[in-house]
Amino acid sequence: MARIGIIGSAGRMGQAIAEVLQGSANTLAGGVDAGENVANLAEVSEVLVDFSAPKALEGNLHAAIGAGIPLVIGTTGLSEAHHTAIDNAARAVPILQTGNTSLGVTLLAHLVKEAASKLGPEWDIEIVEMHHRYKVDAPSGTALLLGEAAAEGRGIELTANTESGRDGHTGARAEGAIGFAALRGGTVAGEHSVILAGEQERLTLSHSAESRLIFARGAVKAAEWLIGKPAGRYRMQDVLGL
Template sequence: MARIGIIGSEGRMGQALARAITEAGHEVAGGVDQGGNTAALAEASEALLDFTSPAALETNLHAAIGAGIPILVGTTGLEERHHAMLDSAALAIPVLQTGNTSLGVTLLAHLVREAASRLGPQWDIEVVDMHHRMKVDAPSGTALLLGEAAAAGRGIDLAGNSERGRDGHTGARAEGAIGFASLRGGTVAGEHSVILAGEQERLTLTHVAEDRMIFARGAVAGAAWLIGKPAGRYTMPQVLGL
């Protein structure tokens, strides 16, 4: 049994995490929200779960480092400077950051990488995500995770080979580019498809999230797995042994 602390405990995801921790036979060490004492929570925990905001990342990482415990970060919308913070923290503690903690999405990313590596650049790749109307970032963290998997499979850099926000007369699609489309509406928990379109054939790999509990369960599995690991930057595929 592990004592796991929740940063952002009053939000919908925080409440789901509390249920998932109990479901898995672990103990909720406590929770904090904006303005709370994150350092005190870290001292009472064996691992931290952070699903808050990019603006809070630095404070949360410092709390985990101060207590010498691992942290799993599921916050999306991170920029280069946030990843630099994560890399720095990983020199001192185990850190796992991911755009999606679902075990199903983790396996999907593995399959996308395999497919992209075996099908040539003449197969166009499009990543489509749909989420509830309240989601503020696009493409979603999961869409970017899947795009990175496709790029890794092809041995290319995603930043220099992606197409987003098509509108008007855009010209022909660039060969080898990875396209993104984001849909927002209703109460959709999360739906992601990676389309590989070739000549006269098309392969679609899809994951549908029916409840945010799938993300909470995966996050708890990841946090528990981190306990006892040496300092470093870890990934969800490692949790699954991929």
């Protein structure tokens, strides 16, 4: 049983995590939102789960370090500077950062990496995602996670091999590129497909999220798993032993 504190407790994911905790053996230590004291929450928690906003990340990292407790980061839209800050903080406390806490998506990323490693660069990779109309970042953190998995499978850098936002006369698709397309509308919790298109054949690996509760369950599982781990940076794959 763990005492879990939620950063961003009034948000959609924060509320979903609280709902999951009500039906589990874990305890909700409390929650904070913008303008509230994260350090106080950290003092009464065994682990923090952060689904707030990128601008709050630095303060959340300091709170976790100050209390000496683990931190699960599910906030998306992070910059390179944010990732550098996470790397630095992970020298002091265990931190698990991911673009998606779903266990199904975690396994999907593993399969994408395997497929990309087995199929050559002549197989074009396109990642298509759709989310609700209120999502503010694109491509989604999950799409980028899947893109990173594909790039890792091919032994390339994603940032140097990305195609997105195609419009007008763009010319032919670059061989080996990883393409992204983002759709927004309605109340879609999350749809992701990774298409590997070869000569006269096509392989599609996909995941459909029917409720935010799947992400909440994964976040809680990650928080439980992270307690007692040594300082370092972890991934959802580690939770599943992949």
